[in-house]
Amino acid sequence: MSVVKPYGDTLDDGAVQLSFTLPVAWSEAADEAARQLVAKMGFTDVAVVEGRAVAANFSFFVVYARTPVAIDVSTIQAPAASRDALDMEAVDALIAARIGRKVRVAGACIGTDAHTVGIDAILNMKGYKGDYGLERYHGFDVYNLGSQIAVEDLVRFAKEREVDAILASQVVTQKGSDIANFTALSELLEAENLRERILLIAGGPRVTNLLAAELGYDAGFGRGTLPSEVATFIARRMAERVPA
Missing domain, CATH: 3.30.30.60 (D-lysine 5,6-aminomutase beta subunit KamE, N-terminal domain)
Structure with missing residues (x-):
């Protein structure tokens, strides 16, 4: 049907x-x-x-x-960013074998958003639903900048620390504030000539991978996302950038 x-x-x-x-x-x-x-x-x-x-x-x-x-649901195309997630050991092994160094990841709730539960679930060691956060992986250096981070400050931090991936979280969606903040971050990275080098990932309860792609992001992760799904995406995409 x-x-x-x-x-x-x-x-x-x-x-x-x-x-x-x-x-x-x-x-x-x-x-x-x-x-x-x-x-x-x-x-x-x-x-x-x-x-x-x-x-x-x-x-x-x-x-x-x-x-x-x-x-007609057969006409709908909305591929998810989370697919065939690897476990922590497999992600660490992929990073070690293909990248050969730790992957630097910065995460923050941008704009005036003060809701850190989602970004903490992905980044903090304890993780979510028994799935460990990226801080526990050997293959990642993680910077959790917390909440209410201006996009200018996040981009400045990413440039100074030579960050490989940015996780931008938005929970508040009132009057399109999430779209405005996501767009501002993407545009500022472009202006600083950092966009091609940095993986840009959007997260939040109303975020979809389709929406993230429309905003110029590499991926989007919504409600129920596990840390291993984000870790797998980052590791695989970074490995693809390394010459064979």
Whole structure:
């Protein structure tokens, strides 16, 4: 089956759940406004199952509805950066055999983002879900710069330390701040003539490899990524750059 619709109670029933806020005080009329709004989006069988005030003149709604729209998933091309991950020993062996030195990796939450859980899970020794972080590998020199790092400071650090790979993390996406920061980092590396030399990797719960490629990055890793997947990508891509 390649053409599919959302699934609720029965196959192909097109059932979906939406949630949103409207800048109006809650009332039965507000519920009806939410229902009509979703109907105007093209949904049918619209039902407001939750509506309540969340602040003065703001209301939150949960709506059930059905969509007639289907998607042919066989036409979707979105290759993941994480594939056939090696274990820590195999990554270290690949780096030793093909690169012959430690790979220097710098990671940071850029811009004003202060959420370090994701970048720490990838870089810190303890890692994530029993998968050790890059600090534990023999083949990496890791610099975890933490949170709220200006892209100018990150690029300056990468240049001074001759970093091989940059892991830029963004959790906050409000008003496109993540896209703006990712773009600024890529453009500054280009301006400093460092982009071709440095592997540039984006990370965050809403990051996909497809989005990262559109932004000019070498790879993107989203929610659930294990440290070994990032380590494998860096090691393999660095090994490809070494003449045979």
